[in-house]
Amino acid sequence: MTFATVPAAVEKYSTAFEAAETRKNSESPAWLNSTRRQAWATFSELGIPTRRRGNELWKYTNLRPLAEAEFSFGEAGSVSLDALKSNGPWDDSWDTIVVVDGVYSDSLSNLHGTSGLVAGSLASAISSGSGEVERLLSSLAGREEYAFTALNTAFIDDGAYVQIAEDSSLDSPVQVVFVTSGPGHDGDSSRATYPRLLVDAGENSSLTLIETYINLSGSAQLTVPVVEIFAGRGSVVRHHRVQMENEQSFHIGTTRVNQLADSTFSSTTFAVGASIGRNDIHTQLAEPGAECTLRGLYMTGGQQHQDQEISTTHAKPHCSSHQYYKGILSGRSRAVFSGKVVVERDAQKSIADQKDLNLLLSRGAEIDAKPSLEIYADDVKAAHGATAGHVDRNTLFYLQSRGIDEDAAKAMLVRGFAEEMLDDFKPKALRDFVERVTDYRIKILLDESDTIGTA
Amino acid sequence: MLEIKNLQASVVDIEDSEILRGIDLRVNKGEVHAIMGPNGSGKSTLANVLMGRLDYEVTGGDILLEGKSIVDLPPEQRAHLGMFLAFQYPAEIPGVRPWQFLKAALDARADARGEEKMTVRNFSKLFDEKVEAVGINPQLVKRSLNEGFSGGEKKRNEMLQLEILQPSLAILDETDSGLDVDALRIVAEGVNSMRSPDRSFIIVTHYQRLLNYIRPDVVHILVQGKIMKTGGPELALEVEKDGYRNYLPAGATA
Numbered sequence: 033m034t035f036a037t038v039p040a041a042v043e044k045y046s047t048a049f050e051a052a053e054t055r056k057n058s059e060s061p062a063w064l065n066s067t068r069r070q071a072w073a074t075f076s077e078l079g080i081p082t083r084r085r086g087n088e089l090w091k092y093t094n095l096r097p098l099a100e101a102e103f104s105f106g107e108a109g110s111v112s113l114d115a116l117k118s119n120g121p122w123d124d125s126w127d128t129i130v131v132v133d134g135v136y137s138d139s140l141s142n143l144h145g146t147s148g149l150v151a152g153s154l155a156s157a158i159s160s161g162s163g164e165v166e167r168l169l170s171s172l173a174g175r176e177e178y179a180f181t182a183l184n185t186a187f188i189d190d191g192a193y194v195q196i197a198e199d200s201s202l203d204s205p206v207q208v209v210f211v212t213s214g215p216g217h218d219g220d221s222s223r224a225t226y227p228r229l230l231v232d233a234g235e236n237s238s239l240t241l242i243e244t245y246i247n248l249s250g251s252a253q254l255t256v257p258v259v260e261i262f263a264g265r266g267s268v269v270r271h272h273r274v275q276m277e278n279e280q281s282f283h284i285g286t287t288r289v290n291q292l293a294d295s296t297f298s299s300t301t302f303a304v305g306a307s308i309g310r311n312d313i314h315t316q317l318a319e320p321g322a323e324c325t326l327r328g329l330y331m332t333g334g335q336q337h338q339d340q341e342i343s344t345t346h347a348k349p350h351c352s353s354h355q356y357y358k359g360i361l362s363g364r365s366r367a368v369f370s371g372k373v374v375v376e377r378d379a380q381k382s383i384a385d386q387k388d389l390n391l392l393l394s395r396g397a398e399i400d401a402k403p404s405l406e407i408y409a410d411d412v413k414a415a416h417g418a419t420a421g422h423v424d425r426n427t428l429f430y431l432q433s434r435g436i437d438e439d440a441a442k443a444m445l446v447r448g449f450a451e452e453m454l455d456d457f458k459p460k461a462l463r464d465f466v467e468r469v470t471d472y473r474i475k476i477l478l479d480e481s482d483t484i485g486t487a
Numbered sequence: 488m489l490e491i492k493n494l495q496a497s498v499v500d501i502e503d504s505e506i507l508r509g510i511d512l513r514v515n516k517g518e519v520h521a522i523m524g525p526n527g528s529g530k531s532t533l534a535n536v537l538m539g540r541l542d543y544e545v546t547g548g549d550i551l552l553e554g555k556s557i558v559d560l561p562p563e564q565r566a567h568l569g570m571f572l573a574f575q576y577p578a579e580i581p582g583v584r585p586w587q588f589l590k591a592a593l594d595a596r597a598d599a600r601g602e603e604k605m606t607v608r609n610f611s612k613l614f615d616e617k618v619e620a621v622g623i624n625p626q627l628v629k630r631s632l633n634e635g636f637s638g639g640e641k642k643r644n645e646m647l648q649l650e651i652l653q654p655s656l657a658i659l660d661e662t663d664s665g666l667d668v669d670a671l672r673i674v675a676e677g678v679n680s681m682r683s684p685d686r687s688f689i690i691v692t693h694y695q696r697l698l699n700y701i702r703p704d705v706v707h708i709l710v711q712g713k714i715m716k717t718g719g720p721e722l723a724l725e726v727e728k729d730g731y732r733n734y735l736p737a738g739a740t741a
């Protein structure tokens with residue numbers, strides 16, 4: 033069923049697309065030019081998805097504020113290393129790629145020539161025809177008719193490229209920092225950026241990947257990242273996603289993962305930022321024996337909106353998938369958990385579970401949790417569930433009876449709720465960072481809280 | 488130490504829900520009092536009201552600690568004054584580790600009293616020592632507080648907290664229920680070793696068995712929210728033999 037509606041907000045992006053196209057076309061390989069043009073055609077047809085009725089993907093997230101906002105598309109700005117270090121996780125020993133406003137920064141990146149690792153600018157990987165960039169880029173996130181992957185793809189220029197050689201096990205994490213420097217070229221408008229990351233993990237390789245989004249501006253920006261991860265046979269990819277946009281900004285992120293036989297992909301998201309934040313992740317268990325674990329913590333306050341769109345497709349037998357998310361909501365914020373697992377007819381002996389637990393700290397906060405399983409095979413073990421609860425008064429009394437005052441006791445309980453997700457962030461500097469942000473956020477969320485400790 | 492005067496309490500927001508119906512009790516320094524009574528007679532309610540649980544409303548009478556009324560103090564301030572409650576049903580607290588929790592409790596009390604905080608090193612030493620003393624599997628205390636603990640393990644964990652916090656007035660609400668013989672001995676040894684001229688205990692129990700190990704100075708029989716009889720350790724033996732029928736108000740059944 034189609035509706036004859038005009039796609040929203042397309043014209044706002046068209047001047048920028050045309051300008052970028054003229055600028056890039058002469059430099060880019062023909063295949064990329066055609067990918068971009070195709071993507072633009074798709075986006076022009078779809079527009080920003082403001083229609084929610086009958087649109088499962090956007091049922092609970094209202095994108096009208098985004099469609100109405102104006103963005104500029106200036107040259108990349110500049111940021112200081114100190115600003116990066118104090119606003120995000122950082123460890124000098126990590127291989128770190130820094131992308132400022134969508135453009136790779138050689139001076140801010142910190143790469144150690146680690147053996148087995150190719151890491152750096154996506155633009156250079158494209159122009160040098162490095163690895164399998166041409167075959168891989170946009171092969172996962174280009175197929176589907178999805179407005180934001182199309183929008184990002186229409187603007188593909190630079191970003192980050194990470195490739196791990198076969199049989200290589202990296203001891204230390206690779207971090208990719210996407211930073212928005214500040215307003216666009218005219219100094220006060222909002223900037224739109226399209227970060228792009230391509231990860232190619234070779235057969236039997238092992239990698240810890242940290243993907244960080246920082247926003248150093250104080251005003252509304254738009255970030256539309258697309259990440260494609262190819263997990264080769266027997267590879268192990270541990271992925272961490274830290275989303276820390278400011279509270280005026282829009283962050284509409286898409287991650288697409290393809291897993292070959294016996295690969296393991298685990299991902300934990302830490303989403304605390306943005307006015308409207310979306311974390312759309314899909315894992316394709318494309319060959320037998322693949323396993324994915326998708327987890328995350330989202331914390332919202334004020335008027336924030338966080339949307340977790342989590343999906344896994346079991347295409348082949350003997351794969352397992354685990355989705356487990358936790359939310360802490362306060363103020364008048366809203367969060368969406370939409371978890372979906374599709375087990376195709378071929379995928380016998382699949383194991384799938386989904387869970388979403390929420391802690392509501394205020395009456396005004398709202399969660400829409402919608403775990404769903406679509407199973408077409410008959411030999412499958414699956415379970416799902418979602419809950420929303422409040423801080424328990426018994427528990428609060430227990431802590432207070434030991435001498436811990438009410439405020440500290442509440443903070444301890446909320447932090448305790450988050451703890452198992454924080455435990456996923458193993459690299460020390462990363463763990464310290466998310467812990468610090470969590471404690472800071474909990475204080476703010478508790479200030480907006482009105483549902484606990486009351487009879 | 489503690490003086491309870493004509494204490495009446497009901498459940499907040501429930502009409503005509505009076506549970507404690509005029510309790511008088513005086514616990515001197517260094518004494519051990521046992522409270523026995525049928526199920527539902529108000530023992531846990533008394534323990535919780537003493538500790539300041541907000542689900543209950545004190546509708547009459549007073550609670551004095553060292554001569555000062557505490558009925559308007561929040562639970563944490565009662566803890567800072569030296570009170571402790573070992574819960575009949577300890578809460579499970581996901582993501583909060585016992586070590587961290589107890590350190591926070593000690594620090595909060597030190598802050599409130601203007602005392603110096605224990606160093607992490609000294610605390611760790613004390614913690615490990617006490618974990619061993621109460622016989623908790625050290626792996627268990629690395630996990631979330633009480634989460635997935637067995638009934639007995641939870642009770643041992645209450646004992647761990649009691650021994651680390653060293654309160655001056657400890658209320659034990661059926662800490663002996665659900666314990667195996669060894670654990671029971673550990674509870675008794677814990678209490679006996681902590682007995683001192685400055686420390687008092689109120690021990691709620693159903694079983695005379697515990698009182699073989701911990702010899703109480705005074706035994707009270709609580710029935711339908713009132714103390715019906717007060718006596719020495721022999722009272723516990725009587726209850727063991729005859730039940731509570733002798734203490735029921737005229738015309739009532741327990």
Ligand SMILES: Nc1ncnc2c1ncn2[C@@H]1O[C@H](COP(=O)(O)OP(=O)(O)OP(=O)(O)O)[C@@H](O)[C@H]1O
Pocket residue numbers: 498506524525526527528529530531532533542575
């Ligand atoms: N929060 C509450 N709301 C409603 N009723 C309550 C509440 N707390 C206690 N009661 C009721 O008050 C009475 C006394 O309960 P309490 O738990 O104090 O008994 P108890 O003597 O400790 O019993 P037991 O030996 O079974 O532990 C019971 O009838 C109980 O149902």
Ligand SMILES: [Mg+2]
Pocket residue numbers: 530531532575660661
């Ligand atoms: Mg009881």
